[in-house]
Amino acid sequence: MSIRLKIFLFVIWILIFLFMMMKLKSKKADIKYILPWLFVDLGLMVITVFPGILNFFCSLFGIETPSNMLFFFGLVFLAMIVFSITLVLSKQNSQIRDLTQRLALYEDKEGEKK
Amino acid sequence: MVEHKKLVIIPAFNEEESIIGQYNEVKEKAEGYDILVINDCSKDMTHRLCVDNHVKVLDLAVNLGIGGAMQTGYRYALLNGYDVAVQIDGDGQHDPAYINKMYDALVSDGADMVIGSRFIDKEGYQSTFLRRLGIGYFSAIIRLLTGHTVTDPTSGLRMVRRKLIEEFASDYPQDYPEPESAVRLLQHGNKVVEVSVRMRRRSGGRSSIHPVASVYYMTKVTIAIILERMRK
Numbered sequence A: 001m002s003i004r005l006k007i008f009l010f011v012i013w014i015l016i017f018l019f020m021m022m023k024l025k026s027k028k029a030d031i032k033y034i035l036p037w038l039f040v041d042l043g044l045m046v047i048t049v050f051p052g053i054l055n056f057f058c059s060l061f062g063i064e065t066p067s068n069m070l071f072f073f074g075l076v077f078l079a080m081i082v083f084s085i086t087l088v089l090s091k092q093n094s095q096i097r098d099l100t101q102r103l104a105l106y107e108d109k110e111g112e113k114k
Numbered sequence B: 001m002v003e004h005k006k007l008v009i010i011p012a013f014n015e016e017e018s019i020i021g022q023y024n025e026v027k028e029k030a031e032g033y034d035i036l037v038i039n040d041c042s043k044d045m046t047h048r049l050c051v052d053n054h055v056k057v058l059d060l061a062v063n064l065g066i067g068g069a070m071q072t073g074y075r076y077a078l079l080n081g082y083d084v085a086v087q088i089d090g091d092g093q094h095d096p097a098y099i100n101k102m103y104d105a106l107v108s109d110g111a112d113m114v115i116g117s118r119f120i121d122k123e124g125y126q127s128t129f130l131r132r133l134g135i136g137y138f139s140a141i142i143r144l145l146t147g148h149t150v151t152d153p154t155s156g157l158r159m160v161r162r163k164l165i166e167e168f169a170s171d172y173p174q175d176y177p178e179p180e181s182a183v184r185l186l187q188h189g190n191k192v193v194e195v196s197v198r199m200r201r202r203s204g205g206r207s208s209i210h211p212v213a214s215v216y217y218m219t220k221v222t223i224a225i226i227l228e229r230m231r232k
Helices: A002-025 A031-049 A052-061 A066-112 B019-029 B046-052 B067-080 B096-108 B128-144 B161-171 B178-187 B211-231
Strands: B008-012 B031-040 B056-061 B086-088 B113-117 B159-162 B194-196
Touching: A002 A031, A002 B128, A031 A052, A031 A066, A052 A066, A066 B056, A066 B067, B008 B019, B008 B067, B019 B031, B019 B046, B019 B096, B031 B128, B046 B056, B056 B067, B067 B086, B067 B161, B086 B096, B096 B113, B096 B159, B096 B194, B096 B211, B113 B178, B128 B178, B159 B161, B178 B194, B178 B211
Parallel strands: B008 B031, B008 B086, B031 B056, B113 B194
Antiparallel strands: B086 B159, B113 B159
């Protein structure tokens, strides 16, 4: 990997990192849900600086080329994050349902008092 | 015999054309029942009409769908100490005259749930061919998995006792809940009885089941029924 490419990639990871930090600072995102993405970004930084890591894991898992391995594990990791969001979504769905029902019942009770 | 405290729950989503007619018909034909409309965040005049006509109505702040709306009714029934609750569609498909017949079956057969079925005597509006096909399919897998026959598992005309009001209040299936909840009840050893009813064509509004959604409907309910079977 040329030093030019390394710097280019590293700048991108830094910008992404700053973007996420900005979202955290302005409380647009919870640390809980940003954390996996921070790990992804950090991992990419490490790989960019030490690409040799990829070759090591390639031979460890018996995968032919580093890019294949990157795609495979990248996809698995992203799927994990998306799936965890599905779980969160389902939970929030039932929480919203419960709150909506409580509100309707509460409004009814309050209305009767008047 | 002690008089049961009984509630009719009418879920309504954009039913301005039929809701008041249905309410008046229930009031006239089902004596001794309190009536509650659950307005599932309708975008039309449903709420206004209910208030103007002094109909008891609970408003959901966001649209929950039929499952969430029905559960609200059961929670209300539980909180207010009802012994019997019956759900009936707001679109005029169900004739409230059958509520008394269903109550008789509930008491005389000792049933936990009574379902109004249009397929026992095959009278009245029998739905479209494709729907009947789907209903037949649900009926078949319910028989296969539970050994019980429910001729009209998608019927939204149902009456339950206190015991099931409690259960539904704490946990009720969400979209397309009817076949799923029937299986759940059978799994838990409840007695489910069907009485023959004639259904009518809807007098207003639109079906909650659109053709495009029917594939999702079939798949979702199939998985839900199998899951229910596995839970025991």
